[in-house]
Every structure is written in structure tokens, then in C-alpha cells.
Amino acid sequence: MLYSPNYPQTTPDELIIASRESALAMWQAEHIADRLRALYPRMRVSILGMTTQGDQILDSPLSRIGGKGLFVKELETAIAEGRAHIAVHSMKDVPMNLPEGFRLAAIGEREDPRDAFVSSTYASLDALPAGARVGTSSLRRECQLRARNPQLIIEPLRGNVQTRLRKLDEGQYDAIILAAAGLKRLGLGARIRNEIPPEQSLPAVGQGALGIECLAGRDDLVALLAPLNHIDTADCVRAERAMSRALGGSCQVPLGGYAQVAGDILSLRGFVAEIDGSRIISGSVSGARQDAEILGCQLANQLLAQGAGAILATLSA
Numbered sequence: 052m053l054y055s056p057n058y059p060q061t062t063p064d065e066l067i068i069a070s071r072e073s074a075l076a077m078w079q080a081e082h083i084a085d086r087l088r089a090l091y092p093r094m095r096v097s098i099l100g101m102t103t104q105g106d107q108i109l110d111s112p113l114s115r116i117g118g119k120g121l122f123v124k125e126l127e128t129a130i131a132e133g134r135a136h137i138a139v140h141s142m143k144d145v146p147m148n149l150p151e152g153f154r155l156a157a158i159g160e161r162e163d164p165r166d167a168f169v170s171s172t173y174a175s176l177d178a179l180p181a182g183a184r185v186g187t188s189s190l191r192r193e194c195q196l197r198a199r200n201p202q203l204i205i206e207p208l209r210g211n212v213q214t215r216l217r218k219l220d221e222g223q224y225d226a227i228i229l230a231a232a233g234l235k236r237l238g239l240g241a242r243i244r245n246e247i248p249p250e251q252s253l254p255a256v257g258q259g260a261l262g263i264e265c266l267a268g269r270d271d272l273v274a275l276l277a278p279l280n281h282i283d284t285a286d287c288v289r290a291e292r293a294m295s296r297a298l299g300g301s302c303q304v305p306l307g308g309y310a311q312v313a314g315d316i317l318s319l320r321g322f323v324a325e326i327d328g329s330r331i332i333s334g335s336v337s338g339a340r341q342d343a344e345i346l347g348c349q350l351a352n353q354l355l356a357q358g359a360g361a362i363l364a365t366l367s368a
């Protein structure tokens with residue numbers, strides 16, 4: 052049963068958080084758990100760690116094995132079966148449309164949203180010579196790298212953050228690209244040679260932000276989690292996700308989106324690209340932040356009008 056009746060507005064005795072078991076996911080779940088313990092000292096907060104299909108299938112890019120949903124489905128099942136009350140996700144891994152019966156209860160404050168350049172040999176992307184091997188399995192990172200430097204050799208790289216760093220250290224790559232947020236959260240910020248400006252590598256939709264998911268009917272949990280909802284981040288992520296949703300966004304599509312707010316104004320940049328980087332269609336919009344979703348749709352339409360539809364069509368063919 053996915054829909055629950057209205058619950059009384061009292062703090063529950065116990066709250067169980069479902070999380071993937073990777074070090075980064077556990078850090079994120081612990082972070083939310085600590086904040087909830089500080090807010091509600093009498094509530095027992097625990098973490099249910101679990102392995103997802105996304106963690107198990109490591110020999111193919113996510114774009115080929117079904118995409119983001121693979122990181123969240125098992126956690127949703129745990130919630131639906133009553134083994135956990137909420138799930139903590141990297142927003143980047145959360146599909147644009149949640150399954151029926153689930154909702155996002157809160158969006159946590161964004162860490163550094165940028166991509167990070169990591170290498171022991173080279174100081175920056177621009178310092179990479181022709182033929183340098185760069186590890187990433189993200190179509191978004193790959194096409195932006197290719198557009199900047201067609202001479203790079205992009206090689207697949209999957210696994211959790213520590214696994215990816217180990218593969219770099221073993222010499223399989225000259226450099227790798229990772230989310231700065233994951234490295235910083237794990238205390239590995241010193242591995243970052245430089246943060247790549249959004250103009251060079253526009254981040255993934257939701258990158259750096261945490262999302263907390265619960266059953267759609269649990270208004271009580273939404274109220275409980277409200278202090279963790281970071282309004283600026285939530286507005287930005289709403290705009291980014293609306294854009295991606297309107298473009299049919301998934302891991303199969305090289306797509307990026309990044310919003311910022313200043314006062315009442317929200318600015319959103321986005322792109323859709325040909326996988327080989329031969330064509331990048333990008334645009335931006337800005338407007339009132341309360342219109343976050345409308346702005347996301349406007350930018351999607353702008354990209355479609357510039358020809359994004361043809362790229363999306365070839366990808367889904």
C-alpha cells in the first residue's frame with residue numbers, strides 16, 4: 052500500500068533512512084541523520100544500507116543499462132514495504148519522474164555543483180595533450196570534453212568515487228572527471244586539481260544537491276523534514292529538472308542544466324548535445340524564481356527550437 056492516511060503532527064519515535072552503501076551515499080545519509088537528531092533529539096534515527104542494481108552492474112555505462120532509476124528503485128521498495136521511512140539520494144541520480152506514490156519531501160543545500168578535474172600528471176583540462184586518456188562514463192562530460200578538445204581519448208569509467216580514484220592511480224587514465232561535491236563530502240577535496248567552470252562543463256541537473264524521498268501521502272514527514280529543505284537549492288533544482296523532464300531527460304541524452312538564484316531572480320543554463328560533441332545546442336533563461344518550472348520549460352522549448360529535437364530523436368531511435 053503506497054498511500055497512507057494523514058498522520059498526527061507529532062514527532063515519530065523512530066525514523067529509518069534507506070541509503071545505498073557506497074561511502075558517499077552513507078556520508079549523505081549520515082549527514083541527514085545527524086541534522087534530524089539535532090532537530091529532534093528524542094527521535095531514534097537509523098540508516099538501512101542497501102546495494103542497488105546501479106552499484107552491481109559496473110561493466111556498462113549507465114546510459115546503456117537503464118539509467119538513473121537503478122540507483123533509487125531498491126530504496127523505494129524498502130519505503131513501500133515499510134522497512135524505511137525516507138530515502139536520501141544524490142539529486143543527480145533521481146529520475147525526472149518519480150514512480151506513482153512517491154514524492155520528494157525536501158532538497159538539501161547544494162555542495163559545489165561543478166565537475167572536478169583530477170589528475171596526478173596534468174594541472175588542468177587545457178593542459179592535456181592530444182591523445183590523453185580521460186576517464187568518464189557520463190555522456191554529458193564526454194561531449195563537452197570532445198567539443199573542447201577533439202584529440203582527447205575518452206574512456207569509460209564507472210564505480211564509486213574511491214574505485215574511480217584507484218583506477219586513475221593505477222595508471223589506467225591520465226585524468227578523470229568527477230563531481231566536486233562527492234570528493235569534498237568524502238574529505239577528498241585535495242584530489243581536485245581544479246574545479247571546471249560551468250562554462251566549460253555545465254553540471255548535471257541536480258548535481259551537488261541531496262534529495263529526500265518519501266511516500267506521497269506522508270505530509271507528516273514533509274513537515275518533519277521541512278527544516279532541511281534549502282529554498283534556494285530547491286528552486287534551482289526544480290528549474291533544472293523541469294528542463295530535463297521537458298526534454299525527456301535521461302542518462303541516454305547528453306544534457307546539462309545548472310540554475311543559480313540571486314534575490315528573486317533565477318537564471319538557468321542548459322544544453323543538449325550530439326554524443327560526439329560535434330554539435331552542442333545551448334541556451335539560457337532568467338526570470339522570477341517562483342516560476343522555476345516555467346523557466347525550465349521555456350529553456351527546453353528554446354533548445355528544441357534550435358534543433359535539440361532532432362538529436363533527441365536520433366538517440367531514442
Ligand SMILES: NCc1[nH]cc(CCC(=O)O)c1CC(=O)O
Pocket residue numbers: 141142143144228229230231232233257258259260261
Ligand atoms: N553518477 C554518480 C554520482 N551521483 C552523484 C555523484 C556526486 C555527488 C553529487 O552530484 O551530489 C556521483 C559521482 C560523480 O558524478 O562523480
